Amino acid sequence: MFSKKPADNGAGTTPPPSSMLSPRLSASASSGSSPVQSATSPRLMPTKSKPTTALNLDQQNALPTSEVLLGDDDISISSAMHIPPASQFGTSSGTNSSSNSSNLNSASSSAHSAPATLSPSLSSLKKKALFHHHQHQHPQHSLVASAAALLESEVSKFGSESGGEDADVTDLDSEAGDPHQFQSSSSRGGSGSGTPIITVRTLPSALEDGGGGSHDHRLRQRTGARRNNGNGHLATTAEEGEQRGDEEADEEDQHDDGESEERSSIVDENELLEASATRVSKESSEKDVAETLNKDLSNLNLQQGKLKMLQRQSLQASSNNDRGSPSPMRKKGLYANLDDDDGDDSDDNSNNHGGYKKRYGNEDHTTDQWISHRKHFFILSSAGKPIYARYGDESRISSYMGVIQAIISFFADNDDSIRCINAGVHKFVFLLKPPLYLLCVSRSGESEAQLRDQLGYLYAQIISVLTHAQMTKIFEQRNNFDLRGLISGTEIFLDSLGKNMNTDPGFILSAIQCLTVPRELRDKIGAVLGRAKCKPLLYAILLTPTQLITLIRPRTHSMHPSDLHLIFNLLSGSNTFESSESWTPICLPKFNNKSFLHAYICYIAKRVCMVLISPDKDSFFEMSRVKQKVVEGLEATPAPSAANGSSPSGMNMLQMVEHYASAGTSGGFSVGDTGIPGLRHFLYKSKANVQFTMPELHDPYATKGARRRLFRQYRHMHERMHRKTRPLKLLFHVGGQETMLGWITTGFELYAAFGPLVSKSAVVRMCNRLLKWIRKNEDRLMILSSPSFERY
Amino acid sequence: MASRKKVLLKVIILGESGVGKTSLMNQYVNKKFSNQYKATIGADFLTKEVMVDDRLVTMQIWDTAGQERFQSLGVAFYRGADCCVLVYDVNNAKSFETLDSWRDEFLIQASPRGPENFPFVVIGNKIDMEESKRMISQKRAMAWCQSKGNIPYFETSAKEAINVEQAFQTIAKNALQQEVEVEIDFPDPIKIDSDTSKDFGCAC
Numbered sequence: 001m002f003s004k005k006p007a008d009n010g011a012g013t014t015p016p017p018s019s020m021l022s023p024r025l026s027a028s029a030s031s032g033s034s035p036v037q038s039a040t041s042p043r044l045m046p047t048k049s050k051p052t053t054a055l056n057l058d059q060q061n062a063l064p065t066s067e068v069l070l071g072d073d074d075i076s077i078s079s080a081m082h083i084p085p086a087s088q089f090g091t092s093s094g095t096n097s098s099s100n101s102s103n104l105n106s107a108s109s110s111a112h113s114a115p116a117t118l119s120p121s122l123s124s125l126k127k128k129a130l131f132h133h134h135q136h137q138h139p140q141h142s143l144v145a146s147a148a149a150l151l152e153s154e155v156s157k158f159g160s161e162s163g164g165e166d167a168d169v170t171d172l173d174s175e176a177g178d179p180h181q182f183q184s185s186s187s188r189g190g191s192g193s194g195t196p197i198i199t200v201r202t203l204p205s206a207l208e209d210g211g212g213g214s215h216d217h218r219l220r221q222r223t224g225a226r227r228n229n230g231n232g233h234l235a236t237t238a239e240e241g242e243q244r245g246d247e248e249a250d251e252e253d254q255h256d257d258g259e260s261e262e263r264s265s266i267v268d269e270n271e272l273l274e275a276s277a278t279r280v281s282k283e284s285s286e287k288d289v290a291e292t293l294n295k296d297l298s299n300l301n302l303q304q305g306k307l308k309m310l311q312r313q314s315l316q317a318s319s320n321n322d323r324g325s326p327s328p329m330r331k332k333g334l335y336a337n338l339d340d341d342d343g344d345d346s347d348d349n350s351n352n353h354g355g356y357k358k359r360y361g362n363e364d365h366t367t368d369q370w371i372s373h374r375k376h377f378f379i380l381s382s383a384g385k386p387i388y389a390r391y392g393d394e395s396r397i398s399s400y401m402g403v404i405q406a407i408i409s410f411f412a413d414n415d416d417s418i419r420c421i422n423a424g425v426h427k428f429v430f431l432l433k434p435p436l437y438l439l440c441v442s443r444s445g446e447s448e449a450q451l452r453d454q455l456g457y458l459y460a461q462i463i464s465v466l467t468h469a470q471m472t473k474i475f476e477q478r479n480n481f482d483l484r485g486l487i488s489g490t491e492i493f494l495d496s497l498g499k500n501m502n503t504d505p506g507f508i509l510s511a512i513q514c515l516t517v518p519r520e521l522r523d524k525i526g527a528v529l530g531r532a533k534c535k536p537l538l539y540a541i542l543l544t545p546t547q548l549i550t551l552i553r554p555r556t557h558s559m560h561p562s563d564l565h566l567i568f569n570l571l572s573g574s575n576t577f578e579s580s581e582s583w584t585p586i587c588l589p590k591f592n593n594k595s596f597l598h599a600y601i602c603y604i605a606k607r608v609c610m611v612l613i614s615p616d617k618d619s620f621f622e623m624s625r626v627k628q629k630v631v632e633g634l635e636a637t638p639a640p641s642a643a644n645g646s647s648p649s650g651m652n653m654l655q656m657v658e659h660y661a662s663a664g665t666s667g668g669f670s671v672g673d674t675g676i677p678g679l680r681h682f683l684y685k686s687k688a689n690v691q692f693t694m695p696e697l698h699d700p701y702a703t704k705g706a707r708r709r710l711f712r713q714y715r716h717m718h719e720r721m722h723r724k725t726r727p728l729k730l731l732f733h734v735g736g737q738e739t740m741l742g743w744i745t746t747g748f749e750l751y752a753a754f755g756p757l758v759s760k761s762a763v764v765r766m767c768n769r770l771l772k773w774i775r776k777n778e779d780r781l782m783i784l785s786s787p788s789f790e791r792y
Numbered sequence: 793m794a795s796r797k798k799v800l801l802k803v804i805i806l807g808e809s810g811v812g813k814t815s816l817m818n819q820y821v822n823k824k825f826s827n828q829y830k831a832t833i834g835a836d837f838l839t840k841e842v843m844v845d846d847r848l849v850t851m852q853i854w855d856t857a858g859q860e861r862f863q864s865l866g867v868a869f870y871r872g873a874d875c876c877v878l879v880y881d882v883n884n885a886k887s888f889e890t891l892d893s894w895r896d897e898f899l900i901q902a903s904p905r906g907p908e909n910f911p912f913v914v915i916g917n918k919i920d921m922e923e924s925k926r927m928i929s930q931k932r933a934m935a936w937c938q939s940k941g942n943i944p945y946f947e948t949s950a951k952e953a954i955n956v957e958q959a960f961q962t963i964a965k966n967a968l969q970q971e972v973e974v975e976i977d978f979p980d981p982i983k984i985d986s987d988t989s990k991d992f993g994c995a996c
């Protein structure tokens with residue numbers, strides 16, 4: 001579930017659509033002929049493979065599974081997106097150009113109420129897409145052609161400071177009252193029940209009234225086109241269901257943006273290819289989902305459990321969106337308390353002193369604050385007893401746990417298991433790991449898969465405290481066991497996981513970040529650690545609370561990134577380790593979920609922590625001696641002088657590593673170091689090394705809000721590119737605040753953020769330069785050879 | 793003692809439809825009563841915190857549907873209950889006669905360890921009705937309880953709040969007595985040898 005994901009989703013496990021436009025922008029991977037990554041170790045193993053891919057403009061060979069194709073004129077959509085000033089919006093209605101009669105029409109027509117600049121560019125884009133479509137695709141492909149595509153854009157009004165949140169939202173893509181709609185059939189997106197069904201709407205010509213209101217702060221434009229499966233049939237219901245879910249997620253994302261963020265257009269080739277642009281009825285999809293939910297739950301009287309309340313709330317929210325009427329929820333400020341989720345770093349450690357006091361522990365389901373949180377996590381036993389709730393006192397909300405258990409057991413009775421409920425903007429994502437059940441209720445816009453991954457991390461955290469063997473045994477003995485007693489004291493780590501998963505890209509990338517240090521220094525530190533080995537020492541790790549400095553392992557074992565995440569979380573979740581030498585049992589589930597290892601944890605310098613892991617529970621003093629030896633070794637050796645002279649000389653190695661560790665909390669280098677003007681930030685994951693790197697978050701991402709937005713973009717890009725149904729290799733994404741490029745090859749994943757006005761060709765050029773820079777500096781940015789004790 | 797701090801008890805209320813299960817729960821938790829009958833669909837959940845012998849106990853009360861057509865929650869629903877409350881209507885003979893099958897059903901589905909010692913409580917509800925309507929005498933009910941291993945018996949009125957508090961206090965108390973410490977032994981340490989290394993970690 002964790003580390004395999006990149007391999008599973010990454011490199012085109014789905015066959016590419018048969019027809020490709022001759023790509024002017026193409027990725028020619030050196031290993032391009034085999035897009036599926038072979039079973040490369042997803043661990044910190046030494047490996048030689050290096051990304052050798054480059055983006056070649058104007059190269060004619062087709063992508064293995066290329067996804068993005070954008071001509072230069074396509075870029076006009078982006079500029080149109082962010083240029084229009086607020087004033088244009090009020091007057092933008094009514095210019096309903098009636099040019100097209102094709103299906104395509106509906107796509108462009110939804111843009112008609114947009115500023116005039118937008119409309120032509122969009123339709124030209126569409127025309128182009130259609131043009132290619134006819135040229136290169138088999139005729140039957142284009143006949144019914146309703147590909148699942150979502151070209152979505154939203155332009156928010158500039159200049160209203162608080163407008164983003166409280167603004168009345170007029171949703172231009174709402175088809176309420178559209179006389180031209182027809183539905184070829186209706187269905188709810190469920191798990192593939194055979195009949196491919198789709199709800200199709202034609203040109204919503206009734207959109208004139210859409211943009212008229214002067215209170216129109218946002219304009220959303222959406223083109224849904226369904227995927228053609230080759231036989232002229234439409235997408236399967238399952239896919240459709242997912243698509244709908246995604247739409248909701250997208251929408252959710254937009255609505256919750258505190259900043260006045262422009263919604264970007266997501267353009268990917270697949271979609272354009274088959275974009276015969278039928279309009280997806282969002283309204284009915286949301287209602288369908290809601291009805292499904294209602295039906296499923298109607299057997300449970302939820303009048304006491306307040307699940308209904310959430311549901312109602314989300315229904316209300318969604319219906320408000322649909323009608324474009326002002327949302328009372330929004331107005332009431334119910335949604336105001338949102339900041340908790342996306343990484344509120346401010347009073348991080350405030351409750352780590354003197355006993356655990358839950359940050360939102362005084363809330364329960366009767367309080368508005370509790371309901372307004374973006375993302376809830378619930379962990380319960382399979383008997384329905386509460387174990388952990390992210391917000392609120394878990395015993396006071398134990399009625400909910402009952403409801404959750406009842407829902408799960410309702411499906412379990414039919415030998416089925418529930419995975420996800422989409423209810424308006426909310427997703428209810430389940431992870432069933434008997435004897436534990438985990439549930440996430442989120443309107444954060446993250447995908448089902450991403451949320452389930454997060455539940456997996458929480459599960460791993462609980463296992464790391466108890467071991468799987470012990471936990472199963474306890475529940476076998478007594479299935480009414482109240483597990484809270486056993487995990488008490490470790491809730492802070494669940495809390496911090498919940499928070500870090502929003503801010504640390506390592507979780508979505510399933511990779512870990514290394515501290516940027518010169519290779520020579522890293523090697524020398526490794527040698528000191530390696531030489532200090534003793535028999536009970538299994539792993540010797542030097543790290544900061546967020547980044548790995550070096551890790552020495554036995555030749556026969558490696559360390560799984562998700563296990564390492566648990567160790568990082570141990571350090572970042574509590575500051576108790578900073579003051580003394582600690583010895584704690586820890587189960588690393590990927591290593592062995594049956595038993596404990598023991599971790600010796602000690603900070604040897606500011607932000608530099610040594611973790612020594614041993615299978616022997618009595619080896620504390622030996623570990624302590626190892627640490628002593630390492631510290632002495634580091635202090636005794638003068639640090640190698642840095643090549644670029646950026647670091648002060650005359651330091652010993654310990655001082656030097658401290659120097660680097662305090663240099664930065666994320667990358668340790670600035671994006672300026674790459675020498676690429678226009679590049680704002682990036683995430684680069686080396687798949688083979690399961691490591692990622694990113695620069696420090698400087699301006700314009702110095703503020704919390706901007707940072708949050710950036711990570712949301714990354715999450716969104718990642719989600720879109722790893723979507724199971726149609727994974728992408730390239731995604732060019734033009735937003736109001738930044739232009740993003742996502743690029744996945746067999747060797748790496750790159751997500752880069754540029755300024756909003758950068759052209760696509762420039763982005764491609766810069767990405768190639770960036771890759772060159774990364775390759776040149778790779779030995780500083782990452783651990784390329786994971787050394788083992790045997791080497792020393 | 794870890795469990796000293798927090799205890800949560802899962803209490804399941806069973807009985808024929810219309811005997812007043814929901815009313816009892818509402819009276820106990822919310823101190824409210826409504827004459828109107830509203831069938832429970834699936835289940836209702838309420839939480840109440842009580843003090844039992846100086847311990848703060850959270851009661852997670854699972855009120856179930858009496859009507860068969862709403863009983864769709866499946867086997868897993870009863871799992872891990874700490875106490876089961878069997879409710880009947882003293883003015884309705886049939887509701888008393890079916891107690892046996894409710895009890896059996898519960899024991900089969902929940903399959904608790906040591907079914908003979910599992911804490912049940914029987915409640916005869918609606919004693920506020922006039923005496924002439926009463927169908928089941930206290931004597932008969934107590935005899936049944938005796939035969940099933942001395943199940944505590946209460947006669948209550950959810951409407952007038954008679955005996956409700958006492959009944960639930962006993963429920964909590966008896967459930968709590970069942971709480972025995974689970975043996976928690978430290979798992980065997982991991983043996984790291986090069987030969988057995990395949991067992992650990994994944995070799996991928």
